[in-house]
Amino acid sequence: MKFSQTGLYIESYSKCANCGVLIYEGDAEDARRMKRDDGKLYCSQECVDWKNDREKRKAAK
């Protein structure tokens, strides 16, 4: 989630493409865990893995 320079309003919302949690720009913990995969933003490697496993399960059906 990105705030304006003044901090008074939100410019954009960023969510993990898998679990949907907000990812705060400038938050050290969020920045440390966050991953990019296939052009999308994920809150953690765990969510990237979950998304990949889900796709594999779907393909196997």
Place this chain on the structure above:
Amino acid sequence: MDIVTMNILESTMVSLCREMGIVLMKTSYSTIFNEALDFTCGLADMNGDMIAVADYCPAQIGGMPLLVKSCLKEIPIREIEEGDVILHNDPYRGGLHTPEHTFFKPIFVEGEIMGFAVAIGHIAEVGGMAPGGFCGEATEIFQEGLRVPPVKIKKRGQDNIEVWKLLLANVRTPRVNYGDLRALIAAVDLGEKQMTNIYRKYGKEKIRETVEDLLLYSERRMRAELEAIPDGIYPFTDYVESDGIDPDRKYAINVEVHKRGGDIIVDYAGSSPQAAGPINATLGVATSAAYNAVLHMTDPSIPRNSGCFRPIRVMAPPGTIVNVDFPAPEVGGNTETHPRIVGAILGAMSKALPDRTMAAEGATHCNFVFGGVEADTGEFFACYDLEAVGWGGRSFADGNDGVDSINGNCRITPVEVYETRFPWRIESLAFNTDAGGAGKFRGGVGYTKQMLCLNDQIICSQMTDRHLFAPWGLEGGKEGGLGATLVQKAGRDDWQTMREAYNKASTSRYSNVAIKYGDRVRLVTPGGGGYGDPSERSREAVAEDVREGYVSAGSARKFYGYEAN
């Protein structure tokens, strides 16, 4: 671990949370608080983890940790001072829906912040396009009322006058809202004061250690419960009937429950993209609904705190009906989509846990909201009215009759209070015959409330469900009865749906219809699905159902092969 101290402290904190709720109930102005009890009070540690909560509204219990943590992302601990009270309702940053206002107050002991007293309550009137906050035709958040980011409504014990003025200028009932907001503050004031005394009695270190033990204890007990459930992936899909904008489109709630040892992951991937109308759930709702479902399936004696939520994870892809993106509308997500999510999770787990799940319940709060100008006083009034439904049959018992949906735990407003506070006469309020799905264990029944308008005009809106898709049965049980909303215009004999009478797109979701003096409104609430083959129901139970009017003689014959005298 000092188990004795832990139990005493846990009970003391839960009692304090209940007492906070009683203060809120007794000092508030709106029927939604002092009759319906649509609120929750709790205590959190300084990380925002819930350490105790009273047994009020489950939707808010599950939502509380995310709400408090979201606020702390924006107002860092170092900026919070003694006497501050923070207010927040933003659905896109941890909130549940626009009416749900969260207040929290820091608990300081010897200059150090130890945690927060928290109260979450449903404010009945929040501005927006319809009186009462539930605009069944909203297509963006801005029509649903005032959105409040985390702000200090009190600073160091003093009212933040500018915030108060801004809040009260944007609602139709400022006097009533003022009273309700003060009641919420009174609740957190009490929580802060009493918790400070508890810290003084036991000492900061002892409480810190004991609370840590308490959260671990809850987590261990929850994991032990989950470990007893067979591992596997449990899928289920249920449908919300429309969004109020496109009446012919249904919306899938897709769940896959992954049970792995002592962990449970609820994956909502495959759910419908977010709707144009206000049925979308926020992440807070999707998370809270998963917690709610798991709490229903596990030992109720596990202390309710963030510890018991640790084994539960939620995957709610953004831009879907279970995790709405800005600026789509969301007010019905917390009342309508939440119970449908819980139902889908219970449906998924019904094979693994037949004794701890149930057939579908009515899964709507009916959300009949209205407002207008009182003829006698000239003052604007507004009401958020919720109604009860039938619950699903279980493997060991019939469904409950006329109980608030699974995420509410609220009471319905008594007829006498309703008539005193608002210009309606309640002409009848009676259970619906044949509304409980047939089964070895019958679904609970909903009821019909018929109201006569006594004001020149009352502006009414609604956000409900189950007018098209009946509550499903389990293990051979039959569907429960549908709900309906009907209007009889003054001087006419026929009853019409809101679609017929006011040219609305949906019968169950609409905004701002003008009910005139002498018009009647009939709210029919849905029943619950049945459980098990109806032919296995005991003859005595069927005979009693017929005698008491729950089942007609015709249905007794049709579903149960029973000939009533």
